[in-house]
Amino acid sequence: MKILFLHDNFPAQFGPIGEYLAKRGWDVTFGTQRQGAKSPFIKTFNYKPHRNITKGVHPYAATFEKAAINGQAAARACLALKATGYSPDVMMAHSGWGPGMYLKDIWPDARYIGYFEWFYQPVGPDVAFLSPDERLSEDQLLRTRGRNAPILLDLAACEYGLVPTNYQKSQFPADLGAKLRVLHDGVDTDAYAPKAGARLVLPGLDLSHVDELVTYVARGMEPYRGFPQFMAAAAEVMKRRPNANVVVVGEDRVAYGKKLPEGDSWKKRMLAQHSYDETRLHFTGLIPRDQYLKVLQASSVHVYLTAPFVLSWSMMEAMSAGCLVLGSDTDPVKELIEDGKNGVLVDFHNVQAIARAIVRILESPAKYAPIRAAARETIVAKYSAAEIYAKKAKMFAEPNAPFRPSTSA
Template sequence: MRVLFIHPNFPAQFRHLARAFGSNSQNQVIFATKNENPEWKIPGVTRAMYAPHRQPNRETHHYLRNSEEAVLQGQAAFRTAEQLKKQGFIPDIIYGHSGWGGTLYMKDIFPHTPLMCYFEWYYNAYGADADFDPSDPLSVDDYLRIRTKNAAILMDLVHCDHGVSPTHWQRSQFPHTFHPKISVVHDGIDVEYFKPNPGAKLILPQLDLSHVDEIVTYVARGMEPYRGFPQMIESLAYIQERLPNCHVVIVGSDRVAYGKSLPDGKTYKQYMLEKVPLDLSRVHFVGSLPYGQYLKVIQASTAHIYLTRPFVLSWSMLEAMSTGCLIIGSDTPPVKEVIQDGVNGLLVDFFSPKEIAERVEEVIKHPTRMADIRLQARQTIVEKYSLQQLLSQHIELMSKVAKSS
């Protein structure tokens, strides 16, 4: 099969699929991307680079800047696809991430090739992430901007042949009229890699906690309100008071990956550490980690805090569950799709740092009672989110769509 993947941040959600198709010498696999990072190489996969010829105009109406950026990326991806076509490459299927723009004009260069789109998120002003925090109300301008932000995604919804969303919650955000066109297939968790390591001690190049028995962990791409970073920091004051031997390990970059930055230029880490007095000798910010070190963190975790607005569900929560982590998760729709309180994890009010601390204390002081919850967390991922099962489903769906032309 000839496959064209499209994502500006190679390999992203298509890492396992690209590797699977690339491992078969009978396939020809090309990945169109903006990412030139030489560290990412997948055997059997050829990268085809594209780059917009300019940035969005600063004078463009701010509702339309995302749309203009998507069009520019779409043009760049089209030019790259045009070169591939001249070289004789006609894909049997195209699979790209919707919203960035790379998929917008693929039907114009390959009109007879089925197009699949990965539909990660549809922006809604009501009932999801945008209006979740009552302390951060939306303005009229926000309502209009958010509606307009879906323009490129709506184009893909109309002209694609089929789509995929990773969770039922994420699919539910898209207009109902398109639901029959979108299958729910998660990217999958490698349960053979993310597995428990009983008795693991945490030793990283920059941190040795081998002497510590109580380790609370938190993982996110950025330190931001969307992933409950302020509430997590506030909970640490209660945790440190209740658990004097407990250490906390925070994995992630000191930046905002989703949502708004602070207007004064401070990061949320700076702001929260100024606001909440903590014993920082027991709080360890280790930055973003390579997979091997990140795995050691969650394998050694006693309790893992995962908070999110009603938004995209993080891989990190499922990876942590796969290692047998005891998740203290926010009582929000994306988490509740996976976690049942008291069965395979514990749920808390996103906005209650005190409740978060109480449940962390409950986990640490009652290890025997929590043992079955850890087992059930692992079992949930093995049964429902295992890469070994979902990858074959994903490939089968792509093959079915490819044959539909």
Template sequence: MRVLIIHQNFPGQFRHVAKAWSEQPGWQVVGIGRDTAPGLPELEKSGRLTLIRYKPHRSVHPEQHHYLRRMEDAVLHGQAVARVLLKLKHRGFTPDVILAHPGWGETLNAEDVFPNARLVHFCEWFYNAPPEGVNGLDPNWQWADIGFDPEFPVTFDDRARIRAWNALHLLNLENCDAAISPTHWQKAQHPKAYLDKITVAHEGIDTENLGPDPTAAIKTPNGTVLKAGDPVITYVARNLEPYRGFHQFMRALPAIQREHKTAHTVIVGGDDVSYGRKPEGAKHWREKMLREVGSQLDPTRTHFLGKVPYEGYKRVLQVSAIHAYLTYPFVLSWSMLEAMATGCLVVGSDTAPVREVLKDGLNGQLVRPFDLRALADACLQGLASREGAASALRSKAAATAKENYSIAAGLRAFEAACFGTTSIKEIRRVA
């Protein structure tokens, strides 16, 4: 079996499948990623996986219409990867399956080079904007990210821009033979005409190495040592920004600190922007929110850790008494599932992707988006009842994550989508 895995940030969501498939006897796994991709150094050094890096030959033209900048960038990525594919073909490598995240345009020409390969796309997102005049939390609109936050109303320019952005996603849906979405809700964002192509298959998290540790401790930048069992509220995001509810969390924090005099808050995340826009009048959202509410916070109990190594991040979750996961209706984060697998009591936003996993009162708590009082109350109640009901929620959260979102479950689902089977044994037989 010959498998080609393409992701600009290789391995991205394909870390577990790349490792598992490269270890199968007789299989040849080749990866393609940008020159900035982290790769899988151990597998590359062992020779079990070959990673080819590429770089577009130029940047997007500075005068390109802003609706089309993303499409031009996709064409440039697709062109660069096509050159790599043609070289592979010339060397005699013809894949049976191509698994790719197509969001950067890398597979636009994959079928032109390898028309007989099964092309499987990771369909993470499709943009949807509300109709003109609909903003805020209108209950009659099935909300996605665009226009969800009343603080950032949708403009006509936004609607026109994302319509052009979706052209790439439509091309990707048309080109692929099969597709994968991590959650049912993310699948449902795509056009009905293509839903039959899409299988729901979460890539899985490392549940085997996640769990509570009563001896866990972290040291904050001001020297405070926090231990498992302490009243610690945690918040984690790749970057601190409104898409992941950072502004809501910061606005609820003064009330939490006023009403719980010993609670500490640990905030993990960078100052870049992963989604949405930069703030006006500030370098980043951390600076903007500290300007707004910083004077109401106790700096000795508010700890910003920035980006931390994975082992440090695990300890943060193990120390957590309450973990806040607040998100627009958007791509579901690994961090929420990892917090559940660790046994955190998760207070999550009552949005569609969160509700798919977190059931209010069963394995966590849901709070209405933008209801700061409800968010503060949920955190305070969780701190006050760390035994009994809260303990049951933690146990059920860990069970949910381990039963449904393990690496093994992800591998089975990806193998079914990519090879039409759920068994490596069956794949060998087909091969």
């Protein structure tokens, strides 16, 4: 079987399943914008948009033009691949950015499986949650609806689509959601496993003496992932727990939502607004996976806050590693975590409640051991990569299997 993946990034969601398939005899090819993308198991090629969007393009159409230009770049690279005689049996592309928009025009007989993460609403649950008093202009409302155009084209073209969580599927209109199957990307539960007595030692950071370690992980430092609330709570925790250390993993940038003016950042704002013992506050930046795992394994309490939006892999990896996850009481988190059973939930906006919960956990770590164990059990039972990859391999290999909508992983 030949399978083609398209994603602007690499390895992203497709690299691990691609390697799994390749090791089982599949011919796996991956097209990406990322230069230098390599894998010993996967053949890779690049595509690159030849220009930016048109200056002065209608703002409602800007997202679609950007996706179309990207789709054109991917299509040209795929046509060059086709000229060599290559023809996939299955194609899978990340929807919204455009790389898969023209796949069916190049290989009409190949099955196209879309990968969908989000459907935009004029006033989305994320925006309403973070800025309940903000009144959007008519232009902002109409422009948001236009962001769905590339996603709708992919939905129309694909045989069916995969979406990682039930919450993400619930954002799609019901008649379109009928074409989507909920199946997560999977967590490597063998790699992300607890390590008894783990202490954190990273290059340039030795916290082997620390008994109380509060951890936070996100791609960026931003309101969507509750960074301002976490930092405000961390300042309070550090006052109440003089031996507690805080480790923040991620880049000083905004990955989701509105960007700040040049030279400004949420990290700078929080450090200016709150008082910290900076000998106990550690920003690691982006770190390799093996170091990131060490952070999770040494964590006393791992804080994960998110607006109603796409759920981060990091929360699930933390659960798999046996972390005590203190999560926001928001729908994406509640899909996996039941308060007091396999994690602890807290009001996203209530800084004092977040701080109190962290302190309670630090005061009585043994009390929460069963919750840590249950967190890992949740991931092993429902989100193990080994089982999910096997399901996907079977799904991809069935050429004429009728699509059966699913509401769970």
